[in-house]
Amino acid sequence: MAMTITALIAEDEPLLRASLRRQLAECWPELQVVAEARNGPEALALFERHQPAVCFLDVHMPGLSGVEVASQIGRRAHLVFVTAYDQYAVRAFEQGALDYLVKPVQLARLAGTVTRVRERLAQSRPGLAGEALLRELAACLQAAPARAAAPPPLRWLRASVGPAVRLIPVDDVDYLKSDDKYTLVAWRDGGKPAEALLRNTLKELLPQLDAQQFQQIHRAVVVNLHAVRQVVRGAHETAELTLKHRPEVLPVSRTFLHLFKAE
Numbered sequence: 001m002a003m004t005i006t007a008l009i010a011e012d013e014p015l016l017r018a019s020l021r022r023q024l025a026e027c028w029p030e031l032q033v034v035a036e037a038r039n040g041p042e043a044l045a046l047f048e049r050h051q052p053a054v055c056f057l058d059v060h061m062p063g064l065s066g067v068e069v070a071s072q073i074g075r076r077a078h079l080v081f082v083t084a085y086d087q088y089a090v091r092a093f094e095q096g097a098l099d100y101l102v103k104p105v106q107l108a109r110l111a112g113t114v115t116r117v118r119e120r121l122a123q124s125r126p127g128l129a130g131e132a133l134l135r136e137l138a139a140c141l142q143a144a145p146a147r148a149a150a151p152p153p154l155r156w157l158r159a160s161v162g163p164a165v166r167l168i169p170v171d172d173v174d175y176l177k178s179d180d181k182y183t184l185v186a187w188r189d190g191g192k193p194a195e196a197l198l199r200n201t202l203k204e205l206l207p208q209l210d211a212q213q214f215q216q217i218h219r220a221v222v223v224n225l226h227a228v229r230q231v232v233r234g235a236h237e238t239a240e241l242t243l244k245h246r247p248e249v250l251p252v253s254r255t256f257l258h259l260f261k262a263e
Contacts, residue, residue: 005121006034006052010043010069011082012061015211020056020082020105022255027111028118040064047073054117056101059083078117104207153210159185159196166196170209174227174243175250178202178220186246193246215259217241217252231260 007024011017021033034050037043040063047055047069055077057066070079081100099113157168168187176198177184183198183205198205206214206222216222229242231252239252239260252260 004032005030005054005118006032006050007054007056008035008037008043008047008050008052008077009033009056010037010040010046010061010066011056011058012038013058014038016058016103016105020110023105023107023110024056024114026255027107028114038062040066040069043069044072047077052077053121054078054080056080056082078120080113080117153213154205154208157185157198159198161194161196168196170213170224171226173214173224174246175221175223175248176202176205176214177222186248188245191245215256217250217256217259219253219255221250223250233257 009017009020009024011020017036017038021036024031024033031054034052035046037046038061040061042063043055043057043061043066044064055070055073057069057079059066059081060083061069066081066083070081073079079099082103082105083100084103099116101109101113154170157170157173159166159168168185172189173185173187174193175186177186178201179197181201183200183202184195185198186193186195188194202220202222206216209222213225214222215225223241223243227243227245229244231239231241233239237254237257239257241250241252241260243250
């Protein structure tokens with residue numbers, strides 16, 4: 001029987017933490033995530049309690065940074081750093097031959113990291129940086145220019161409706177659906193159901209939407225939570241979602257079903 005590999009995820013953003021957990025379940029099904037931390041001190045405490053073999057550490061966390069947490073964990077686990085795109089940080093990671101992921105984490109990149117981690121675990125070789133390299137990395141991150149504040153979420157969408165371009169308030173959108181290189185937007189035009197095409201992919205749009213209002217429920221569908229009437233569970237860990245103002249029934253895949261569990 002294969003030995004169970006355990007992991008800790010340390011990330012202060014709940015949605016990013018949940019997304020990484022889902023992606024890990026997809027590309028490393030046998031990995032058992034035994035703990036999730038919201039900040040540096042909590043990450044250290046949970047590491048000491050669970051002693052996971054792998055730690056995914058957000059570089060920028062409250063209390064202690066991921067690099068500071070890594071220096072205290074040392075060679076007791078294999079470390080994977082997670083960072084927002086920053087050329088200085090990425091350069092430092094690459095020079096140190098460390099495993100790192102850039103936000104938003106791409107599944108293909110994560111799969112490559114998982115392959116390397118599994119190889120090192122099989123060889124009992126953590127593949128960690130020494131103290132000197134961690135100090136250098138911390139200094140590099142500290143010297144990097146402050147990251148620009150995240151832009152506010154989209155409030156309007158520009159859509160093609162025949163020969164015209166319409167400005168659609170995002171609050172009027174019921175759902176968005178991938179349509180090859182475009183995105184179908186279903187919204188309420190004066191209270192009546194309407195549809196149009198956006199010249200952006202769903203992948204490009206999702207990070208620009210308010211995560212508290214718009215939720216991905218399927219690989220190809222994002223829904224406005226304010227427009228949801230109910231979610232009905234089906235067989236084989238799937239569900240169907242109905243809307244308040246439209247007759248369509250939208251699929252909820254198993255990956256996103258946990259978002260609609262009753263409290």
